[in-house]
Amino acid sequence: MTGLHVVSKRLATGRRWFVYAWRGGPCIHKQDGEEKPVITREILDAQYRAQQDTIGRAPEDVDWLIKAYEASPKYINTKPSTKKDYRLWLTRISKRFGTTPVDAFCDWRMRGDVIEWRDEWAHMPRTADKAVVMMVTLLNWGVENGKLERHFCHGIGLLHSADRSEQIWEDRHWTAVEKEEDFPAHVMTALRLARLTGLRLGDLVALEWKQVFDKQITVERTRKRGGRAVIPIFPELRKLLAEIGRKDEGTVLLNSRKQPWTASGLETVWQRKQPKGFDRTLHDLRGTFVTFLAVKGLTDEQIARIVGWTAEKVGEIRARYVDEARVVVSLVERLSG
Structure with a gap:
């Protein structure tokens, strides 16, 4: 059986290895140490079970990620006013990227697509910035919870000037x-x-x-x-x-x-x-x-x-x-x- 995706991360206590059933798939094994994990029968069996679990499941696209996020404590425990604002932007994200596989965000070229989407509100800089912030919030949650390996939307520049205190209505x-x-x-x-x-x-x-x-x-x-x-x-x-x-x-x-x-x-x-x-x-x-x-x-x-x-x-x-x-x-x- 092939398609396993193995990555490592340097922690304060040393290196930790993560074995995913496939790129963008669930993590099925973790191992600490400098040596790369040996693919054992147990790991292959875990990969097989993960693949079987995906049969008949909804595709792991952005709409799937949004539903998972909305069911999480991270979203549920936000203030009502914040949640209302999030709901608005999650709907807009769904409209533009809903059927996009979450794995696509592991490709650096998706950064350009997100910037292009943000710029639809370039005439309203604060609104445009909210689009980026919500997208990064969603993707960060996805990475933190093992829904995707990584994304390239960190550090997208904001359009709104942070200090407009000297701009007054004359x-x-x-x-x-x-x-x-x-x-x-x-x-x-x-x-x-x-x-x-x-x-x-x-x-x-x-x-x-x-x-x-x-x-x-x-x-x-x-x-x-x-x-x-x-x-x-x-x-x-x-x-x-x-x-x-x-x-x-x-x-x-x-x-x-x-x-x-x-x-x-x-x-x-x-x-x-x-x-x-x-x-x-x-x-x-x-x-x-x-x-x-x-x-x-x-x-x-x-x-x-x-x-x-x-x-x-x-x-x-x-x-x-x-x-x-x-x-x-x-x-x-x-x-x-």
Whole structure:
């Protein structure tokens, strides 16, 4: 009987050998030591049993891997919000690669196919990066659990710039949105609330009225860092909350069907409705909130505590967008006098 696949791995305690029934098949024997395993009758019998087990089984393609992953504790024990996001991307992976044999990912050329698939969302860099992260998560789980030997999708570059803190919405951006014909009022409300709270998208759509108090909004555990956010209610924010219409319970933001937004739902509608060539993202509204607080007179340290940034980072935005603007206004007033 032929087709056995033998590989080794260097561990801290020495070399370990793995014998697979075939390339991409189940591991049927492990052995420690420098010498390569001798193929014994027991190993060949294990190979035969593994081959018999595959008769009548579903093909070991990506859809098979996805089903195995979804049945694993790794997936089952994730937070509901994370699982929902994973489910979306696993569906997209299935649509593109579902019938691809998992063994194909042992070939370095599949890396190019995954990059090509990622680039379908190149116009939405954060979304494109999620595609890669979910694919690598799935393949890593497959390797860890013996579903495939290896893959070549590690280290695929991300398209989204990690630090956009200095990208803020300026007057020209708000003007562009306001000039859009038939721009949805419920999306504009979400944009305004993001500008006046600085909440990340996940926390923004999940904000409930019970978290809105007389003088502040309190989010006990933020989605990304699990920390506590306390946002002061300035007159502008109080006015917006009054326009929305305060309730005793439920989420603050609702979509066109009067249902709570999801983060992906708001992101998708925004991408569809934003002005052509728009060069800011929903995430950039956090930096916009920082400039709002700076204009209100808060110190860098006070702002940093509210948004969870460093005072130095806040200072950079202040210097670029707040202090610079005040200098220009002062110069204009002096030259006009």
